[in-house]
Amino acid sequence: MVEKDEIVIAGAAGRQVLCGHCGADQDRWRRVLLNSGTSELLGFAAFSPEAIALTCTRCGKMVEFADGALDLRSAPQR
Numbered sequence: 001m002v003e004k005d006e007i008v009i010a011g012a013a014g015r016q017v018l019c020g021h022c023g024a025d026q027d028r029w030r031r032v033l034l035n036s037g038t039s040e041l042l043g044f045a046a047f048s049p050e051a052i053a054l055t056c057t058r059c060g061k062m063v064e065f066a067d068g069a070l071d072l073r074s075a076p077q078r
């Protein structure tokens with residue numbers, strides 16, 4: 001597994017994740033919590049409240065994926 005804040009190339013469902021804005025293929029990643037307070041109130045606590053947020057290293061656009069949906073690989077050094 002890659003380290004937090006390491007620059008990664010992400011894949012999901014067998015496709016490389018490309019930035020929806022600029023098309024770059026490298027992102028920084030971090031774990032985020034999805035308003036767990038609300039889900040616990042509604043009895044959904046059994047579902048993982050975590051997601052992975054990817055931030056494009058070129059333009060800063062952020063996207064979120066469900067935890068476990070992503071394949072993160074270290075980006076090659078350029």
Ligand SMILES: [Zn+2]
Nearest residue numbers: 019022056059
């Ligand atoms: Zn971008």
